[in-house]
Amino acid sequence: MNEFIFFFNKVIVSGAAIGSVYAMGAIGVTLIFGILRFAHFAHGDMMTLGAFFAFGLTVMFPQAGQLFGLPTGFIMLPFAMVLTALVAVLLDRTFYEPLRRNKINPVGMVMASIGVTLMLQGLIRLFGGIEARHFFFAERKDIFRLALPFESASRKIVITEPQILLFVFTLLAVLAIHFILNRTKFGKAMRAVSDNVDLARVSGINIQKVTVITWMIAGSLAAAAGVLLSLDVSLKPDLSFNLLLPIFAAAIVGGVGHPYGAIVGGYVVGFAETLSIFNWAVFLRPFRESLPDWYELPSKLALVPTEYKITVPFFILVVILIWRPTGIFKGKVI
Amino acid sequence: MKPLLNVFSKESIIIIICAALVLFVFSLFGAAFGFRMLAEIACFSIIALGLSIQWGYAGLFNAGIMGFIAIAAFTSMLVSFPVNEDFRQSIYATEIIWVFVKLVMGIVIIWGINRLPFLQTRVALRRLLLLVAIAVTYLIFMQNLEPVASGIEKEAGFIGGFGLPVWMGWIAGGIVAGILAWFVGHICLGLRSDYLAIATLGIAEIIKAVLKNADWLTRGTLTVSPLPWPVSTPGEIGFIASRALYLTITVIMIGFILWLLQRAYNAPWGRMIRAIRDNELSSAAMGKDVNARRLEVFIFGAVLMGVGGAALVTFNSIFDPSGFLPLHHTFLIWVMVILGGAGNNMGTILGTMIVYIVWVMSEPATLLIFEAVKYLGVEWFNWQVPNDFDSRALQMRVFLIGMTITLVLRYAPQGLLPEKIREN
């Protein structure tokens, strides 16, 4: 029983947490892919930027959380989302929009987004330094330990407050995205532009407004993912680069241009990561006696050593590209 | 005739600027530093030429140049580094061979299953068997490698090299980079162009992770040095002479590569590549195997990146897996190529010179500016200077690289010297 609780803590809770972060990032990437038709490499740094906005606000008003009984960083989340959304729109206006007007090819756009990512990285580290920071410098991070009503279960299920907030927020975000895309005029227009941009134009849809809204959604979700992730672990400026590959993998696994696919893809990648670095020896230990003598139980029996975690999303990506390039849900662009 | 004259004069202006920059560096920092910079520029030029043909000739977006450089540098180190006698005499020398023999056997079995005649029609069964075989091979390999690897680390440090001549190492580095390109290209070249960028980015990170963590192979963070040089080392004949010699070798290599490139580009091969870039649909209808040709260009470019990368790391004489940075080893090179003009060899080399000199000079310049800021801040506002101020200041260089990319894309997407359009 203890082994299952261990498994639950290490794989299910952690996987769901990181999967939620990937999902929120991937929604943004997939929307930009669908509507503006390029892979946005600066997405990871928009996440970091959002987290830094929230951190800055937390440092300025460390007491704000006590008013609501929530972590201050979480209270600052909406502000960080708004700020990042504005930055995203601004970035589009300054850097991407002129290139679109020049009718540059998608690869040129990808390269421009790499330019943007370097600029953001430079600025973030210039002002934020390069060391890791913690949101909980003034308050305590609540960690819940739930005991299970079984005799054999002496271990407890561990879940942190930021993780719970992350799950709740992701659920709300997904519902909101669903509502926006299927019930609002601009959400439907986003789907229309993603489907057929020329027809959308002649239908009188204002592509510019749709673009702005896309960036606002992508930017705010990126900020939310960045803040919630750094609340749970820590805020590192090099957060972005490690997130980029899993997020792209999630978007492609789900089918590019397909927001629901991005959510599924996010969790697929998240759970794949935790499953592959999980130490399966834990499950074999209870049977130590019954194992054959020649088999020496290793202390660590993971599919992938922890330091090679980055290979997991890549491996998933490669498998998908070979097996089904359109992703699980049939994506738009091949 | 007039446009040709214009291009010529533009080219010569840029050459004069480059020469002036070089002179400036030589006079300010001395000949030893100057030759070092030139040798590095030469190595970067080889890498940049590789990118220039991938991007300029075939429009392939390689966002993982670092991976090709790193794996080539490792290969070169492995081939040319002196033999580690501790390892050679330990039992692990044979055991590690066995581990890899088992791996090869596993791969042969996997390949065999894929080819089994009676499975050709049963796709689901074949997939299942393949999956099981891959998983079993992988697990056995990992299980077997683990003790051997830690044994090597404990008793011998790392496996050392083969002690072969450096030039063989460079060639081997190029070949391995080419093989890597074959794998990546095979998967991605038929797909949308963005996917190649994502995949290469991932490959680069994975190679870096492996090199950094496989201590038995690379000594990991302990780094391997000094790497043998193809010419006399500074210890023997002094900095200026040895660096000048190294520069000579790399310049000869560039000359040879340019000859290869010009010749290929002006031949029917170049015409075909330009045709494919122009109109994929029509090229395919004219019987050109578009994907195979793209793969060819991708591999060709990767080989150059590998050779250039091996030469670059050899010059620095230290193999440090953590020293491979996407910024330095991928995006700096991108800036060189797009600023200089993708597909134009001269432009690429001149772009490399300008960007690298500016990059090198930007470090002292940035620090100088930020010192001034710090001074004023402390004097006037009683500012609390963060203790990592200098390392923060250097982030401005990252910003500048990013800024250059976006500005060039916007205002000079063809680069300083655009690719020339041939007329018969």
Next chain:
Amino acid sequence: MNLIDVTQLVAGYGNNAPILHDVDLALAAGKIGVIAGPNGAGKSTLLKAIFGLLNIHSGDIKHNGKSIIHLRADQLVAEGLAFVPQEFNVFESLSVEENLEMGAFIRTDSISDSIDHVYEYFPPLKEKRKQAAGELSGGQRQMVAMGRALMSRPTLLLLDEPTAGLSPLFMEKIFERIIAVNQAGVTVLMVEQHARQALEIADQGFILVTGKNAYTDTGDALLNNDEVARSFLGGVS
């Protein structure tokens, strides 16, 4: 006054050589205009030029007396123009009803009346309202496309070969619907390959040849013009 006035139009794709040379076209409000001519004559090009999708080298296009050559597509829709392209004219992943809503994007008032209106014009769409437009047959798609264009309550409807690829039966239905739309007060300008049938319902016909005006007259006059009949309408009648 004419609703749409094209004068001395020279236009083409990008900076390439122009396809239309000094084309004139004028259509009064409430009429049906048909543009016909051999393939490659620039019929669709003319329609696209009116809808701002081409590079206009010289000449002018006036709608209600106001020059519209510098307007963006969404501004043209606001001006009262609507355009149905020949191909890819529905949002395939959106439902029929969402397609119609997209046609009304520029409107801020309630659109449910207009949707009901479209269903009256095209009854088969009503039962398919929740279905993705990509799953419909060619004829139904054409209905969705026309319905979508009508949702902006246009005064001028531009149709690019509305009957392409449709069976004769469906072709007649579509023509019938075009007449109904016209009778509701919408001016229609369409490119049609089935020139004879189209000219029969047309008030005004424009025959283009290699990017130039060849014949311009009323529909009946063109049908009865021997020279036109011989060169462009075929001997069978």
Next chain:
Amino acid sequence: MGNILEVKQVSKSFDALQVINDCSFEIEQGSITGLIGPNGAGKTTMFNLIAGVFHADQGQILYQDKDISGHKPEELFQLGLLRTFQIAQEFSRLTALENLMMVPNHQPGESLVNVWLRSGKVASFEEKVRQKANDVIDFLKLGHIKNELAGNLSGGQKKLLELGRTMMVDAKMVLLDEVAAGVNRTLLQDLTANIQRLNRELGYTFFVIEHDMDMIAQLCSPIIVMAEGRKMMQGSIEEIRANPEVVKAYFGGGVITT
């Protein structure tokens, strides 16, 4: 003579849209067969299926008695099956001459090894290719623009270049997708004459999509009429004009000249 191409019960749909619907026909070796039908009847899709751009959902396409469904365009090219495009697909940044010179496959100069190590062989073959390209250019009377970038040519010149590309190799069968569109009358006469000459002298089989009925009448026999994704009838121009069903579906006011 036998059939060079047989299309057997081919169907193709894009998503829910059935474009080709159980279509069958044969093309005789050495003929110039026309393919007409209203817009949207599936003519260009049929071409793309034969040329390997798309693959049929159902049915077979036999070329010289060999099943070619599933072959890629470059493989069909090797088999002597060439096509031109409805909208000219020139190589815009290559000169007109280069547009022709790039066509022959397996040129020694297309292999990097040859380029670097066997320059003599490359140069001599290149000379032959250049000669041939010049001949074709002269044949098409395009000598004055041979060093122009193809992107700067007029629509008609691009079409001629497309036809010229098929003359650079020994094609067996050529699919022409609306060569006449946008070509002026005098040039069209040349084009028609060239097609007939290629057919007569070199034994090319042509399969021609065309809207210009003048050209069809002058050039093609038999003519296949497609409507709604399937073959409606096949016959000579007179037979087709006499068929009331065809007249209704296609000519009933369409573009036809007598």
